[in-house]
Each structure stands twice: as structure tokens, then as C-alpha cells.
Amino acid sequence: AQTVTQSQPEMSVQEAETVTLSCTYDTSESDYYLFWYKQPPSRQMILVIRQEAYKQQNATENRFSVNFQKAAKSFSLKISDSQLGDAAMYFCAYGGGSNYKLTFGKGTLLTVNP
């Protein structure tokens, strides 16, 4: 069974600085997706970024980028120029298999200090 581990329950960053959230996963599959979802206090699950495993190039979405290391099964999220609105719970998720289940990590609570 796939597992997703987020080793940082909480992180904090100063406004305008850069922060990296860690995620590792375990799988025996070769074809899968990886995601970072953001959950602000409104509880809505918002997709931040996604990465297809077959793509070697790291995904980027504006201030958000990932460092995808397939051999190491690592998928970290870098947030540049952090803003107050980035404060949220961030979940790493693995998607694959015949039932297309998303397996989530336990989350990292990010605080942005002004």
C-alpha cells in the first residue's frame, strides 16, 4: 500500500521569504501523480501544484515549485516570496493505482509571520 509522509507538522516563515515543505512517499508503481493541496481556514481543498511521475521536469506554478526526486521518492514544495495568504495546512498527496485513490499525508501547518 502507498504511504505518504510529511515529517514537518508545523512550519513558519517570514513574509517575503522562502520556505520548503517536505514530503516522501512509498510506492511500487511506476506511473502515478503527486499533488500539493492547500487548506486554508475556510477548509476548502485547493490544488496548488501537481507532478506526473513520468515527467522529469519539476512543476512550477508562479511562486510555487516542486523538487521531484523519483528515485528517492521525494516531493518537496517550495514557496517563494511567501505571502500572508499562504498561511494554511498543506497536504501532500499521491495518486495512482486502479482505483485512483489519493493517499494523503498528515499535513504541514504553515504560518506566515508579517
Added chain:
Amino acid sequence: EAQVTQNPRYLITVTGKKLTVTCSQNMNHEYMSWYRQDPGLGLRQIYYSMNVEVTDKGDVPEGYKVSRKEKRNFPLILESPSPNQTSLYFCASSFGMGAGELFFGEGSRLTVL
């Protein structure tokens, strides 16, 4: 507007009183799923449906039922709720296997007394 709609958003009920949380999507998605979110545990899949009339258990199906009679709707049924089912519930949908992103509803906060 493309969306997944859940109702109710908030519900307080008592042990044993049957309830249904509705979920509807307007994106013509094949795949729908239910998750529950609990502090320190992340989100865990309850049930999923690959297509109409095709459903299967996720990781934590005990105490729940689902049905998929129409493509757009995927209700979650708690026949006899218990306090350990107090949680935040999310419905989600996507185009299907390998299609990437799951689209989530806004969540339903359920409290069972």
C-alpha cells in the same frame, strides 16, 4: 461554474439517527469519492465510484454506505451514526483514472452526539 456541491455543510445529530450527505458535481466526471478528515490523520478515503452503478470500498468504509444511480450524484449514507463518525467529510470528483486532479467540495462538518 464547475463545482462539487455538498449538503449539509454543518450537521449536529444524535447516535443512531440515519442521515445522508448529498454530493453533486456538474463537470460530467466519471469518478467520485468520499473522504473524511480527522486531526493528525489527514484525509482518508471512505468509498469511491468509477462510474454509475460501480462503487467500491476505500480505506475506512465501516459504518457508511454509498450509491451511484446517476453520474452527477454520489450520496454518503450513515445508517446508524456513532460518535466516532464525527468528522469533516469531503466529496471529490475527477474525469477518471490517470486524469490527475481531484476537485473537492467545500466539506461537511458532522457532529454525532
